[in-house]
Amino acid sequence: MSMLKTSESTAGATNGKAMRELTMAQAVREALAEEMRRDARVFIMGEDVAEAGTPFKVLLGLVDEFGTDRVIDTPISEPGFAAIGVGAAMTGMRPVIDIMFGDFLTLTMDQMVNQAAKARYMSGGKFMVPIVFRTTLGATRRSAAQHSQSLHVWPSHVPGLKVVLPSTPYDAKGLLKTAIRDDNPVVYFEDKMNFTTKGMVPDEEYTIPFGVADIKRAGADITLVATSSMVYVALGAADKLKEIGISAEVVDPRTTFPLDKQTLVDSARKTSRAIVIDEGYERYGVTAELAAVIADGAFYYLDAPVKRMGAMDVPIPFSPALEDLTAPTADAVFQMAKTLCGRA
Amino acid sequence: MAANMKAKQVSHTQTDAGGATVDPEEWLHMYRQMYRIRSFEEEVNDLYTKALMPGLAHLYIGEEAVAVGVCESLKREDYITSTHRGHGHCLAKGASPDRMFAELLGRAPGYCKGKGGSMHIADQEGGNLGANAIVGAGSGIATGAAFSARMRKSGQVAVTFFGEGALGQGLLYEVMNMASLWKLPVVYVCENNLYNEYTHYSQTTAGELSARPAAFGIPVEVVDGQNVRAVYETARRFIERARNGEGPGFVICNTYRYHGHHVGDINRAYYRSKEEETLWKTERDPLNLLSQWLTEQHLADAAIFEQIEKEAREEMRSAVEFAIKAPFPDASEVTQHVYA
Numbered sequence: 001m002s003m004l005k006t007s008e009s010t011a012g013a014t015n016g017k018a019m020r021e022l023t024m025a026q027a028v029r030e031a032l033a034e035e036m037r038r039d040a041r042v043f044i045m046g047e048d049v050a051e052a053g054t055p056f057k058v059l060l061g062l063v064d065e066f067g068t069d070r071v072i073d074t075p076i077s078e079p080g081f082a083a084i085g086v087g088a089a090m091t092g093m094r095p096v097i098d099i100m101f102g103d104f105l106t107l108t109m110d111q112m113v114n115q116a117a118k119a120r121y122m123s124g125g126k127f128m129v130p131i132v133f134r135t136t137l138g139a140t141r142r143s144a145a146q147h148s149q150s151l152h153v154w155p156s157h158v159p160g161l162k163v164v165l166p167s168t169p170y171d172a173k174g175l176l177k178t179a180i181r182d183d184n185p186v187v188y189f190e191d192k193m194n195f196t197t198k199g200m201v202p203d204e205e206y207t208i209p210f211g212v213a214d215i216k217r218a219g220a221d222i223t224l225v226a227t228s229s230m231v232y233v234a235l236g237a238a239d240k241l242k243e244i245g246i247s248a249e250v251v252d253p254r255t256t257f258p259l260d261k262q263t264l265v266d267s268a269r270k271t272s273r274a275i276v277i278d279e280g281y282e283r284y285g286v287t288a289e290l291a292a293v294i295a296d297g298a299f300y301y302l303d304a305p306v307k308r309m310g311a312m313d314v315p316i317p318f319s320p321a322l323e324d325l326t327a328p329t330a331d332a333v334f335q336m337a338k339t340l341c342g343r344a
Numbered sequence: 345m346a347a348n349m350k351a352k353q354v355s356h357t358q359t360d361a362g363g364a365t366v367d368p369e370e371w372l373h374m375y376r377q378m379y380r381i382r383s384f385e386e387e388v389n390d391l392y393t394k395a396l397m398p399g400l401a402h403l404y405i406g407e408e409a410v411a412v413g414v415c416e417s418l419k420r421e422d423y424i425t426s427t428h429r430g431h432g433h434c435l436a437k438g439a440s441p442d443r444m445f446a447e448l449l450g451r452a453p454g455y456c457k458g459k460g461g462s463m464h465i466a467d468q469e470g471g472n473l474g475a476n477a478i479v480g481a482g483s484g485i486a487t488g489a490a491f492s493a494r495m496r497k498s499g500q501v502a503v504t505f506f507g508e509g510a511l512g513q514g515l516l517y518e519v520m521n522m523a524s525l526w527k528l529p530v531v532y533v534c535e536n537n538l539y540n541e542y543t544h545y546s547q548t549t550a551g552e553l554s555a556r557p558a559a560f561g562i563p564v565e566v567v568d569g570q571n572v573r574a575v576y577e578t579a580r581r582f583i584e585r586a587r588n589g590e591g592p593g594f595v596i597c598n599t600y601r602y603h604g605h606h607v608g609d610i611n612r613a614y615y616r617s618k619e620e621e622t623l624w625k626t627e628r629d630p631l632n633l634l635s636q637w638l639t640e641q642h643l644a645d646a647a648i649f650e651q652i653e654k655e656a657r658e659e660m661r662s663a664v665e666f667a668i669k670a671p672f673p674d675a676s677e678v679t680q681h682v683y684a
Contacts, residue, residue: 043495069495075525080484080518087488087502090473091423093495110515114478115485124457125681126468159682183684 018203025058025195027169028134031176032059032096034205036066039094042180043070045081046098046134054098056136056195078104082111082133089131090119094180099135101147102189105154108133116185117160131186132179137165138191138229138279139316139327148316148323150228150279153286155187156256162210163256164188167231169199171254174208181207191229191279211258215267219249222273222337225264225290226250230277236330237337246341256286264290265297272303273340277328282310304340309333366576368643374416374572375634375644376652378408381432382631383653383660384441388431388448388462391664392607397448399461404432406602409630410535411436413575414503414595417583423471423489423502425482428463429601430475433505439467441660445667452673453666459673459681471500480506480513483532487519490530490586501529501586503579509540511549511556520592524560527591531582532557534594535569537601542615557594569597570628573637600624 022030036042043066044059050073053060063071074081078099085095099105105112112133119127137150155161162184166172172190179186216231217238226234231252238248251267253260268274274294278286287308294306312326385405391397404411407429415424415436426433434444439455447454448462455467466474473489476482486504493500510516511534523530540548557564563582567574575597582593602625604612612621638644 075518075521077518077521079515080487080522083481083484083515083519084488084491084522087425087473087485087490088492088495089488090485091489091492093492110478110481111484115476115481119474120684121681122456122460122464123466123468123474123681124455124459125684126456126466127473128684130684162683 019200020203021198022169022201023195024166024169024172024190024197025056027173027199027201028058028176028190029060029062030201031173031180033062033065035177035180036062036070039180041092041094042096043072043093044096044098045072045074045085047074047076047100049073049098054100056192058195059098078107079111082108083115085131086111086116086119086129089116089129089185090127094130096132096134096180099133102135102137102151103146103149105133105135105151105187112155112161112185112187113158117158120184121160128183129185130183132176133185133187135187135189136192137189138193139311140323141192142318142320142323144318145315150189150311152187152189152256153280153284156286156289160185162186162258164210165228165254165256166190167194167216167228167252167254169197169201171208171214171252173201174206175210175254177207178210182210189228194229208254210255211260213251213253213260213263215249215263216252217248217250219247219271221247221271222249222275222341223267223271224248224250224275224277224333224337225267225294226252226277227256227286228279230279230328233328233330233333234277237333240330240334241337244338244343246337246343248337253290256289259293261293261297264294268294268298268306269301272301274298274302275307275309275333275336275340277309277333279311279327281313282308283313285310307336307340309336368638370416371573371634371638372644372648372652374412374576375631375638375649376656377412377416377436378572378631378634379653380441380656380659381408381411381435383656384431384435384444387445387660387664389603389607391449396668398450399463401448401462401607402429402605403601403603403607404429406624406630407535407537407569407599408432409572409575409634410533410569410597410599411505413572414505414533414579416576417580418471418501418503421471421498422500423473423486423493425473425486425489425502425504426475427479427482427506428475428477429507430465431462434465434467434472434475437467437472438470439472441663442666445663446670449667449670450672451667451670452677453670457673457677459677480510480516482506483510483516484519487523487528487530490523490528491526493529494526499587501531501583503531503533503583505533505535507540508534508536508538508545508549508553510534511553512540517556517560520557520560520562520594523592524562527589529586529589530592531579531586532562532592532594533579534596535599536596537599539601539605539615541605542609544615553596562592562594564594564596566596566598569599570630570633572630572634600628
């Protein structure tokens with residue numbers, strides 16, 4: 001939580017309440033356990049989700065409370081268990097489908113894009129598909145090109161899906177509870193590098209609505225819009241900028257769809273400069289959409305073009321010497337911000 | 345119709361379905377259902393060729409015994425998933441033809457408000473989770489519905505219809521594996537109409553078809569898909585078995601589509617012969633096979649069939665009339681139902 005002292009909405013929502021420090025993994029686990037206690041229709045399905053608790057150990061202990069009827073180990077068949085999830089959601093259940101790595105979403109595209117996202121519309125509103133696909137994003141884990149991608153722009157592109165990108169334990173818990181209660185298919189991405197990131201989480205129950213951006217740090221001179229773990233990159237850059245007298249505002253959209261366009265635009269109008277930072281590929285990426293929203297909504301207030309910083313447009317390389325070049329860093333954001341503020 | 349049925353004159357009920365007692369009236373009901381499908385599809389062909397129906401039309405004519413034999417074994421609350429060739433399944437599961445035609449013509453009173461059309465027609469109230477334009481995709485949804493039924497202890501069974509072309513899709517094998525491991529109440533009904541679109545299945549499908557479900561430990565039977573009594577008898581056993589918690593089943597129904605892959609597939613000589621088509625239509629027609637048997641058994645006569653056919657044709661004509669007169673959806677509908 002130390003990096004998030006100025007988080008306005010977080011502080012506002014939890015002001016005066018009893019809090020504990022949790023990791024992202026603990027926050028996710030708590031959200032799942034609470035929702036499974038609350039609603040017997042909720043179940044978890046995926047590879048090694050039960051006794052193993054996933055390779056990241058995020059789900060550890062859930063099977064002890066809920067049993068193997070509700071925490072269900074599957075064969076290594078992403079399309080198959082994603083499809084079973086869609087069918088179960090269409091007939092009254094609320095599955096949470098665990099896709100171990102975001103890269104494996106590629107295997108479930110028909111179930112997610114052609115089935116889950118469209119069943120409601122194609123049926124003229126008769127079917128509901130309340131399903132959550134929980135998966136990961138993020139590089140720099142030395143996992144190479146098939147276990148390191150940040151593909152959250154793919155579902156963001158598809159009408160019918162909602163997409164969640166929590167950056168803090170507080171957001172992770174509140175947004176996952178909302179995702180499970182939502183009557184639509186939701187794709188929920190956790191940065192696999194942040195499972196041990198700590199933050200304060202209230203003792204009492206809360207949820208966070210979709211489509212409400214959070215200002216992680218207030219500032220006056222430049223807006224840094226950042227998603228998921230890039231929030232920490234932006235906060236790191238903001239610390240450095242402060243040292244040279246530039247006040248940066250860090251805005252976390254938290255959901256790419258629905259998107260809180262107004263908060264992004266308001267912040268850019270206030271600061272007159274903006275950089276959008278996201279770990280997805282830069283080309284045709286989340287940064288492009290968010291930059292367009294700002295350019296459109298704040299054009300007459302901007303003193304500089306909106307800049308985008310995404311992952312380098314290459315398959316993620318294995319070698320640490322190469323991989324570290326591909327993702328935005330606090331230094332790179334700092335340099336870009338300095339330039340935009342005419343301080344290069 | 346019931347008043348002049350020969351069925352009333354026989355004192356004994358027939359034991360034709362695997363030793364199960366079947367009221368002769370039930371066979372006549374199946375004849376009626378099959379004829380309604382045929383008549384529906386003839387109207388579709390007519391609408392399409394008159395350019396009154398937008399999009400694509402994949403006709404089920406020739407395969408009626410499969411949908412009817414299976415759906416007559418289901419309860420209304422049971423689930424089905426269907427295919428791009430799905431009008432027959434939808435009718436057999438109890439949908440009403442007027443709202444079906446409205447859907448096919450993209451009209452507001454259609455089952456899906458005109459947003460799904462022929463390839464996505466669904467009838468939630470009747471347990472039809474929808475036709476699907478991705479080959480094999482319905483197998484995943486049906487297996488999920490069976491999983492859900494088991495979790496909810498609802499006693500429902502799910503049936504997924506698919507063509508032999510879906511045997512090329514990996515999803516089918518993934519969900520069959522899980523269905524067998526977890527003994528899910530789902531029955532896989534493969535309609536082998538011999539052609540994956542325009543290609544004979546022997547060119548696309550290695551080994552024996554029945555070896556595939558057998559590899560997962562799923563009981564499989566091959567039935568004459570033109571004989572509704574055989575389909576019904578087998579489907580009933582598999583469905584009851586699934587309902588009793590004994591796990592999935594797989595039925596291969598050998599059948600034939602009289603028309604092309606879709607209505608526009610007129611010149612078919614490059615992939616199948618006229619002689620083959622004629623043989624199936626004259627020797628293997630599901631309506632003829634049932635009416636002949638009922639006649640031989642002195643359970644019905646020509647007058648009964650004529651009456652059934654006349655009523656079905658009238659029903660379909662008035663359904664088409666309803667659809668043609670129905671309004672298109674309001675423009676405001678385009679953004680409705682993207683999200684719940």
